[in-house]
Amino acid sequence: xxxxxxxxxxxxxxxxxxxxxxxxxxxxxxxxxxxxxxxxxxxxxxxxxxxxxxxxxxxxxxxxxxxxxxxxxxxxxxxxxxxxxxxxxxxxxxxxxxxxxxxxxxxxxxxxxxxxxxxxxxxxxxxxxxxxxxxxxxxxxxxxxxxxxxxxxxxxxxxxxxxxxxxxxxxxxxxxxxxxxxxxxxxxxxxxxxxxxxxxxxxxxxxxxxxxxxxxxxxxxxxxxxxxxxxxxxxxxxxxxxxxxxxxxxxxxxxxxxxxxxxxxxxxxxxxxxxxxxxxxxxx
Ligand code: COA
Ligand code: MG
Numbered sequence: 198x199x200x201x202x203x204x205x206x207x208x209x210x211x212x213x214x215x216x217x218x219x220x221x222x223x224x225x226x227x228x229x230x231x232x233x234x235x236x237x238x239x240x241x242x243x244x245x246x247x248x249x250x251x252x253x254x255x256x257x258x259x260x261x262x263x264x265x266x267x268x269x270x271x272x273x274x275x276x277x278x279x280x281x282x283x284x285x286x287x288x289x290x291x292x293x294x295x296x297x298x299x300x301x302x303x304x305x306x307x308x309x310x311x312x313x314x315x316x317x318x319x320x321x322x323x324x325x326x327x328x329x330x331x332x333x334x335x336x337x338x339x340x341x342x343x344x345x346x347x348x349x350x351x352x353x354x355x356x357x358x359x360x361x362x363x364x365x366x367x368x369x370x371x372x373x374x375x376x377x378x379x380x381x382x383x384x385x386x387x388x389x390x391x392x393x394x395x396x397x398x399x400x401x402x403x404x405x406x407x408x409x410x411x412x413x414x415x416x417x418x419x420x421x422x423x424x425x426x427x428x429x430x431x432x433x434x435x436x437x438x439x440x441x442x443x444x445x446x447x448x449x450x451x452x453x454x455x456x457x458x459x460x461x462x463x464x465x466x467x468x469x470x471x472x473x474x475x476x477x478x479x480x481x
Contacts, residue, residue: 248276
């Protein structure tokens, strides 16, 4: 399971050079918002070169209904990216459209059919929020859903998306929750969005720990310094693992029991499911 996904603007040779050595589980070479339109052709070339000897490297293309998106795909697919990050989908229909285009290029470049994965940034447009159930069973390429608050703020005319303490304002927290539920319903990973204040590593640790508590399995990063913090936050603690093992043992020892007591608290089926999931993700 990927804990960290570091965004790297694909027009920056310096950042591309650095990206592989910072310990991120996955990288996302960005061809969209972090790259100016004029710089795109050069960025596509650099991304394609980078992919030649890369593992678990994703590429964020431009929105699928733009000409730029097709040029992005044409440039990077020969390098067999691990996956494509899809920005601003209107609904899962855009992920399906992307899947179709990927399929054509996989054939053309003799890549294994179905090998290229998709992560959709599913909340960047207001209309998309009303269609999130469309990701259920939409395409077998879908690996993850993530979300974004910046484009959503711009689209709705909001001048801020966080309060003075850095917490999401309610409507953005709602989008975050919807992404989490949609990912669970579609049985794909839920990846929390970027923490833009990249000098505030303490705030990031608090944020990422809460994200894991809430059910996200990883998080997007924008700066090398964030990677180690995110990786640590998404590792279950020794106490959590130990408690999960105790819950499983208790149910094993009481095969007929629907509910058992542990340290003065009621434990039932959902806790067993959670405990198994915790130990399973640990094993991946
Ligand atoms: N990937 C790889 N290397 C990165 C990096 C990234 N995302 N962000 C910074 N670095 C490198 C810098 O090049 C610098 O390396 P150097 O010391 O060899 O020059 C080092 O890490 C320290 O960077 P720093 O000076 O602290 O930050 P910065 O001012 O250069 O960059 C940002 C700040 C936000 C512009 C930069 O982190 C960035 O481009 N992030 C990604 C943005 C993005 O992709 N956004 C789209 C998704 S929201
Ligand atoms: Mg954006």
